[in-house]
Amino acid sequence: MAICVLRLGHRTRRDQRITTHVFLSARALGATEGVLCGDQDESVISGLKKVCDVWGGAFQVKYEQSWKKFLAARKRQGWKIAHLTMYGEDFEGVAPKLAGQDVVVVVGAGKVPTELYHLSDYNLAVLNQPHSEISALALFLDRIYGGKETGVELQGKMKIMPNKCGKSVVRVRND
């Protein structure tokens, strides 16, 4: 099982923080791969690399010029394509079926091309209401992993020790 999160139509400046939050959430919640489409924004990619370097995990982000070619190639390799959209069918019934499979989760910024709806195996709504692609992604990944991904510990150079009232950060490795 592998989860790849594809951010579609990224716009430098406007989407920089939202896209970064998308990838940070993807990494923390069990995805191993991020794909940036739209503007080639190196600041997003380098920011994520720094987080992975310090906080661990196998998550990698790269830029892809053509989302269509990328998704078509993954489909040929047997991956399922799940597009998160407020217009889609309810995610609750579909997410558990995707457990154990290789899935590309597509998260759009701005208006999404109609072709994507047809290319996707699933167009899924985490609520048929406007909210946030970040919260939608979090709940979708949570349901794929059956709520268990929040118990997975990523091993980095630094580690936070849970603290009821304050901050406890320890250095685990010195590299």
Next chain:
Amino acid sequence: MAICVLRLGHRTRRDQRITTHVFLSARALGATEGVLCGDQDESVISGLKKVCDVWGGAFQVKYEQSWKKFLAARKRQGWKIAHLTMYGEDFEGVAPKLAGQDVVVVVGAGKVPTELYHLSDYNLAVLNQPHSEISALALFLDRIYGGKETGVELQGKMKIMPNKCGKSVVRVRND
């Protein structure tokens, strides 16, 4: 039971979209109240009002100059204060205990004052890893509601009909 989401230390421009996503997620996932602290950014408040007008629900956002006074007043009224922070204790054990209670969920932007850790009843981590206050909020609300809030339908002027491949939006009311 009522959930209020307080956004602490909002910075106009820098945080505008993230704070808007925080409140949109709060509304969609069962909160009824949003409180903006930090910069008095009317664009965030008016944006949320427009969403509520079109898509329904009882969610209201207001600005508060003093988060300390606001939290102290709510504590006196019996509300619990839950601060989401990557440094806190695991949220999974605490969230179910908050079901049925009145809770202010505090979500910081940037560095959070030390006082908040002491004023809060709970400092909770949705993973002891950097990710996103938006995904943290989504998962925390989801756990308080036992995963059921995603089945609640908000009644607005417009309604999305779930669609496996496309967009179906209907006008429910003409006001």
